[in-house]
Amino acid sequence: MNPITRRRFLKITGTSLGAAAAAKTLSVLPGTAHALEKAAAPSGVQVIPTFCDVCFWKCGALAYVRDGKLWKVEGNPEDPLSRGRLCPRGTGGIGAHYDPDRLTSPLLRRSSRGKEEWVEVTWDEALDYIAERMQAIKAKYGPESVALFTHGIGGNFLRHAVRAYGSPNIAAPSFAQCRGPRDVGFRLTFGEDVGSPERTDIANARCIVLIGSHLGENMHNTQVQEFSEAMAAGASLIVVDPRLSVAAGKAKWYLPIKPGTDMALLLAWMNVLLRENLYDREYVAAHGFGFEQFAAGIVDFTPEWAYPETGIPPEVIRETAREMARYRPATLVHPGRHVTWYGDDAQRSRAIALLNALLGSWGRKGGFYYPQSMDVPAYPYPPYPKSEKGKVDNPNNKYPFADETLTTGIREATISGKPYPVKGWLVYATNLIHALPNEAETICALQELDLLAVVDVIPSEIAGWADVVLPESIYLERYDDLNVEWFRQPFIALRQPVVNSPHNQKPNWWIARKLADKLGLGEYFPWKDIEEYLQYRLDKAGYSFDELKRKGIIRGEKQPIYFDEGVPAEFATPSGKIEFYSLQLAQAGFDPVPQYARPAEPPPGYFRLLYGRAPVHSFSRTQSNRLLMDMLPENDVWVNADVAARRGLKSGDYVRLKNQDGVLSNRIRVKATQRIRPDCVYMVHGFGHTAKGLRFARDKGASDAQLLTRYQTDPLMGGTGMNVNFVTFELEA
């Protein structure tokens, strides 16, 4: 093994250095570069700590301002998430500040909805408009008839304002369109979910299993760093994906699975672990509930049974199961993050949880740790009004395990008016047109509204439909709520303004507070500005606001994070154990032990549409960031090279994709590649913008979301499985 680690000193010998460095030999410890740079920073350079918001990982950052202008952003070495290094999006974050297409002024619609014709108004006029309509809706239908869609920490203050107003209908697409099924599957099994940042102990794993999770393309920073660390330390990697992802290219075992059949593979793996007695019997005996029924439930799922389903040969299934067993409990079967694929996603996630349970990895080093956090009391507000009607998204508890609010449930209620009408949507920092499947349904719901108000930094598609658009300051221009993180090591992080907003943009806390004032809810915002709010919370917790402003991060004491270190092995399930057999599921009429259902085949001539992430973009929010667009200006559609040849398609050719319902995409370039199966195609999510205001991003690449006219709803929790659409090619003349 390589005897050198990155922790060692990097020696740079400089024999003819200029006056800037007096020493002949400089020893630079990587990671101290920032400190040095700060010391060496020429006058006119200021370094201000904050945390990133290009995605929701919240990496600690140092922003450099040179001659009053934003210069660059680097990782804050004090921060456990970034560990001194940002991902490419974070590094490119300054592009959001300089984006010439960003929203500059509050806008009021002046013609019919969706025409994107506006008048610029003052903040008072815009907020009066919203407040008046919210009051009218409250008077006529009750406060529950206003819903808030929000994503990320920036939404905290608007969330608070909407709760104060009296509505419980607050939803984020991160549940029903992303990680919800995973969290439900894990809660059903271990009584706890994996959270965000995920409690995956990648750094210490000796065997890592990725199922459709493309770490390295999906840049959740700490995970990628730890993944690299584990690989450097010689961890074994098993990747299951219909596409040779970047991670798959580094795998010891690459399993080119038929899309939609992961459950069959998971069941067969567990079957092998049981038959060959390779599972952690002690762990299962100590912590498991219903193991006998579970064992009986999977007895038929042999590798031979799984072979025709998955296309993975039985010997490979056996060998990889043995590989996982070899390294247990430091074998991490990664639960993924964006897992809304086929509508059986909560059960598939539960199968992943169970496989981890068999390997004894939950609560163990190299598996899943127990995250810790610091105690920072919430600001003491008056109690929120009680809602008589309750939430609108999940009538009669149709999805019994939906423990967060369903965006798509609110959309459905808005269309049907049942169980009660929804007449106002407030949308914060989430582009619902790209985030929710079936755009037509979203637009249909919008027709029912008396108010659609959107707070964003760019003129997104959903902003294009709004009555009022409110321009928010980007994260480098504002304070936000504290990030009191649950992680390996507890810490508090501060987002603080680095530069001023260039136009009439305002931070979300100011918007929420001002709106609350206009709604007569001033008592819910007793602080005069956010600094007072932050100061109060930190004082109560016994930390210094000044220190946090200076450092960006305050770390807490390291605490035990594994069972071995003293974390009690307790599980918040009904049985108090790891539920191999789930009575809860049985009682609700679902499979208590996961079962397999074969996915629908693509019609002849069609291909399953798969989508994913690029390392340089976040959702549909970064395509007007010129720095990031310089890296990837449009997406392409990956087509198996042999299929492409047969169809006469070459890399670089433009095609349109037509889905099973006749929806035609914007033009998109073909990437003819050996890196994908012949039965599916793949594209990066977030492109194909149509909003007029996105002058630069508009018409670049195609939107996967537009082609997702079908979705398969997860019967357990209401998640929308979206890998159920099929497309064919239309040639561009």
Place this chain on the structure above:
Amino acid sequence: MARFAMVIDTRQCVGCMDCVVACKTENGVPEGFNRDWIVQDVNGIYPTLHMEIRSERCNHCDNPPCVYCCPTGASHVHDLGGVVLVHHEKCIGCKACLAACPYDARFVHPEGYADKCTFCIHRVEKGLQPSCVAVCPTYCMYFGDLDDPLSEVSLLLTSRKYHLLLPETGTQPHIYYLT
């Protein structure tokens, strides 16, 4: 004397382009241009494939054709570490070096001079790592002095297998790719 080189571990690199973005912000590289870039080399037939991902840039060659061909002396070898640089004010933008470079590492800056990777000599002279190296989230890049047998880069090259880009051109490149 010092001889600077970069060693990049292709086993770790995920092709995220952070090195490219960081270079752009650090060095103010204008929109539409970049000094470093990512190559994904794929060989084989699905699903039996081999893929190498590389972060590429100027190779700061020992035998630099771009320096030899420069009519004004703008393209030169710096007196520290063998770094190949361009004097902006001497450069007339004739593009001879663009044609001579087998790695296609150069471009004409909108201000009229030939531009390319500088090994971030302005940082290195302050004891900092080049920006791309300092930012990489996979820690796959190493920068240092090959004349120092105990430097990290020297040790890596004695303990690991590596390859160079187009060594047959005789340029004697100084970016090493660990395999």
